[in-house]
Amino acid sequence: MATPVALRSIVKRAGRGENTRAMPNKDVVIVILAAGKGTRLKSSLAKVLHPAGGRSLMESVVRACLPLAPKKILAIVGHQAEQVTAAIELLDVESVLQQPQNGTGHAMLVAKRAIGNAKLVVVLPGDAPLVRTETLKALIATHRSGNAAATILSAVVTDPSGYGRILRKSENSVAAIVEDSQLTPDQRELNEINSSIYCFSADKLWPALARVKPENKHREIYLTDAIAILAAKGEPVLAQIAPDPREVLGCNTRADLAEVDAIFRERKRNELMTAGVTIQLPETVLIGPDVTSGEDTVIEPCVQLLGKTRLGANCTIRTGSVLHDAVLGDGVTVEPHTMIFESHLDGGNTVGPFARIRPGSHLKKGARVGNFVETKKAVIGEGSKVPHLSYIGDAKLGSHTNIGAGTITCNYDGVNKFPTIIGNRVFVGSDSVLVAPVKIGDGAYVAAGSTITENVPPNALGLARSRQTTKPGWAAKKRREMAASNHGKKSPKKRSAAKKSRPRRRR
Numbered sequence: 052m053a054t055p056v057a058l059r060s061i062v063k064r065a066g067r068g069e070n071t072r073a074m075p076n077k078d079v080v081i082v083i084l085a086a087g088k089g090t091r092l093k094s095s096l097a098k099v100l101h102p103a104g105g106r107s108l109m110e111s112v113v114r115a116c117l118p119l120a121p122k123k124i125l126a127i128v129g130h131q132a133e134q135v136t137a138a139i140e141l142l143d144v145e146s147v148l149q150q151p152q153n154g155t156g157h158a159m160l161v162a163k164r165a166i167g168n169a170k171l172v173v174v175l176p177g178d179a180p181l182v183r184t185e186t187l188k189a190l191i192a193t194h195r196s197g198n199a200a201a202t203i204l205s206a207v208v209t210d211p212s213g214y215g216r217i218l219r220k221s222e223n224s225v226a227a228i229v230e231d232s233q234l235t236p237d238q239r240e241l242n243e244i245n246s247s248i249y250c251f252s253a254d255k256l257w258p259a260l261a262r263v264k265p266e267n268k269h270r271e272i273y274l275t276d277a278i279a280i281l282a283a284k285g286e287p288v289l290a291q292i293a294p295d296p297r298e299v300l301g302c303n304t305r306a307d308l309a310e311v312d313a314i315f316r317e318r319k320r321n322e323l324m325t326a327g328v329t330i331q332l333p334e335t336v337l338i339g340p341d342v343t344s345g346e347d348t349v350i351e352p353c354v355q356l357l358g359k360t361r362l363g364a365n366c367t368i369r370t371g372s373v374l375h376d377a378v379l380g381d382g383v384t385v386e387p388h389t390m391i392f393e394s395h396l397d398g399g400n401t402v403g404p405f406a407r408i409r410p411g412s413h414l415k416k417g418a419r420v421g422n423f424v425e426t427k428k429a430v431i432g433e434g435s436k437v438p439h440l441s442y443i444g445d446a447k448l449g450s451h452t453n454i455g456a457g458t459i460t461c462n463y464d465g466v467n468k469f470p471t472i473i474g475n476r477v478f479v480g481s482d483s484v485l486v487a488p489v490k491i492g493d494g495a496y497v498a499a500g501s502t503i504t505e506n507v508p509p510n511a512l513g514l515a516r517s518r519q520t521t522k523p524g525w526a527a528k529k530r531r532e533m534a535a536s537n538h539g540k541k542s543p544k545k546r547s548a549a550k551k552s553r554p555r556r557r558r
Contacts, residue, residue: 078170079121079191084158085109085177086129086149091303097131099177100138103308104315105339105357109135111180111315113142116173118184119191125165126177127158154271155247156263163257171195172251174274178302181314182248186293190250193291197223200255200286201278204248206296214244215275217290225288228275243292246299249274255286315340323350328362345381363398372403386422394426397433415450432475445487446471455481455499462487474509 089098099109106114109126116124124142128135129149136146147162159166159174166172173191175182186204194202203225205217213231216238220226228245229238259277267273282288293299302308319338320330327346330336337355345364350356355373363381368374371388380398385391389403393410402408402420411428414420418431421438429443432450437443441454445462447470448454458479460471469487473479477491480499491497492509500516507513 076119076121076171076191079119079173080166080169080171081116081119081121081124081173081175082159082162082166083109083112083116083124083126083144083175083177084155085126085135086132086152086158087178088130089178089303092305092308097135098302099135100131101302101308103180103302103312104319105341106180107138108180108302108311109139109177110142112175112177112182113139113144115180115182115184115187116175117142119173119187121173122169123165125162127162154265154269155274156260156272156277159256159274160260160272166253169253172253172256174247174249174251176247176301179246179248179299180302181300181311182246182293182298183295186295186298187248190248190291193289194250194252197287197289199250199289200252200259200281202250202289202291203228203278204246204250204293204299205243205290206246206293206299207243208296209242211242211244216241217243217245219243219290223289225278225282225290227279227282230275243290244299245275246293247274247301248299249278255281259284351387369403377408380416409444443471445469446473446485448473449475449477449493451475452477452479454479455483457482458485459483460485460487 085099087098092098092101094101100107104111113124124144126135126139126144126146127149128146129152132146132148145165147165149158149161171191171194173187190202190204203217215228215230216234217225218227218229218238218241256277259280262280263272263276265272278288297314300307300311302311316337319340319342320333320336323338323344324330324333326344328344329349331350332352335352336350339357339360341358342356342360344362347364348362348366350368351370353371354368357374358376360374360377362368362379363383365381366379366383368385369387372385372390374385374391376393377391378395380396382399383396384401386401386403389406391402391408394408394412396402396414397416399417400414400419402414404422406420406422407425408420409425409427412426414431415433417434419436419438420426420431423440424437425442427444429445430447431437432448432452434450435448435452437454438456440456442459443454444460445468446460452473452475458481461484462468462471471485471487472490474491474493474495476494479491479497480501482500483497484502486502486504489503490506491513492507492511494510495507496512497503497507498512498514498516501513502515503513504515
C-alpha cells in the first residue's frame with residue numbers, strides 16, 4: 052500500500068504539464084454511461100439532463116471529451132433515451148441503447164460492437180461533469196506510458212466515506228478497489244477514492260468482462276469486478292490522481308447538483324477575472340459558460356450574465372441586472388436592475404436603471420434608454436434618447452432624436468403588429484401616443500399629450516389633443532356643494548344617536 056508521502060508525490064506529478072500535452076487519440080473510443088434514472092434526485096427528468104453551471108450534466112461531460120479528438124464518443128442511454136440522445140445530437144455523439152440496465156459492465160458489453168477495434172476505451176459516468184480535458188489527457192498519457200491494462204482516475208479527499216477506496220500494492224500499481232461497505236478497520240483510513248472514470252486497453256478489458264459474474268444483490272455486472280480480475284491476474288492496473296478532487300464529484304442528490312453548479316460558476320468567474328474583468332462580490336454573480344468579456348469591464352454584485360452574452364471592454368454592469376444573449380460594445384453602462392435579452396448595444400450606450408430591453412432591440416452608438424423604459428424590436432439611432440417611462444416597440448428611431456416621458460408606440464391592433472418610423476432630430480413631447488403604422492419625419496415636433504394617428508411631415512409640428520376649457524370658480528363651488536351634501540347626510544345619524552343615549556323611563 053502506498054504511503055501518504057507517496058500519494059503526495061503522485062498528486063504532484065498529476066499536475067505537471069508533461070501529462071497534459073496534446074496527443075493523437077484516433078485509437079481511443081470514449082464511452083459515457085448515461086442510462087440511469089437518478090432515483091435520489093426525485094425528479095421526472097433523467098439524471099444526466101439536469102443542469103449545473105449552465106449546461107446539462109451530460110453536455111458538460113461531452114464537452115470535456117471533445118478536445119481529446121477521439122475516434123468516436125459513445126453515449127450509453129436507457130432511461131429517457133430519446134431525450135438524452137436529442138440533448139447531445141449536435142455534439143457528434145453516437146448513442147447506444149442499454150435495455151435493461153444491468154450494471155456498468157453490462158453497458159460496456161452492449162457497446163462492444165460500436166466500440167469496434169479501438170485500442171483504448173475511456174469510460175466516464177454522465178453525471179460527473181467537473182472533469183477537465185487536461186485531466187483526461189493525463190489519464191490517457193499515464194495509461195499509455197505504463198502499458199497498463201486499466202488506469203483509474205482517483206482522487207484524494209478529506210472525507211472518503213461512501214466511496215470505493217483505491218488499495219495500492221505499490222506507488223504506481225493498484226491491488227484492488229474496495230467498496231466502502233467492505234472496508235476493514237485498517238482500510239477505513241484510506242482517503243484515495245475511485246472516481247468511476249477509467250482507461251482500458253480493449254484487448255485486456257473484453258476477456259476480463261467475460262469472466263465477471265453478477266454475484267451481487269442487484270444481479271448486475273460491474274466494471275470494478277473486471278478491474279479486480281485484471282489485478283488478480285497480475286495485469287498492470289494503475290491509478291492517476293486528479294489534481295483537483297472536485298473533478299470527480301458525481302450528482303446523486305439535489306445538494307450535489309448545487310455543489311457542482313457552484314464550482315462551475317466559480318471557475319467561470321475566475322476565468323473572466325484572469326482575463327481582466329473586475330467582479331465585485333464574485334460569489335453573488337452568476338455567469339454562464341459561454342459568456343465572454345473584454346478587459347477592464349466591471350461587474351457589480353448580484354448580476355446574471357447568461358446565454359451567449361458578449362461584453363466589450365470598459366463596460367459597467369451594475370447591481371441586479373440580467374443579460375441573456377446580449378451583445379455589448381465597448382464602454383456600455385448598464386444601470387441597476389436592467390434586463391437585456393437578445394439585443395445589441397453598439398457602444399457608449401447607457402441603459403436603465405429598471406429598463407427592459409426585449410429581443411430584437413438595437414441601440415446604436417451613444418444611444419440612451421433610461422429608467423422604466425421598455426423596448427422590443429426597436430432600433431434606437433445614434434445619440435438618440437428615450438430617457439424614461441416609455442414603451443418603444445416595432446419602431447425605428449433616427450439619430451439624435453428625443454422621446455419624452457410616457458411616450459408609447461401602439462404597435463398592436465389585436466391581430467397584427469405595425470411599425471413606427473421616427474426620423475432624425477425629432478422631438479416627441481411627453482405623454483404622446485404614436486398609433487402605428489405612422490411616420491414622423493426628420494426634424495419634426497410632436498406636441499406633448501398628442502395621439503398621433505397620421506404621418507407628420509419633416510420639420511412639421513404634430514398636435515393632436517382637445518382644446519383646454521377653463522371654468523373660473525368651478526372648484527370652489529363644487530367643494531361647497533359637496534360639503535353641504537355631506538352635512539345633510541350626517542345630521543340625522545347624530546340625532547338618532549342622541550335619542551338612543553337618553554335613559555328610558557319604566558312604566
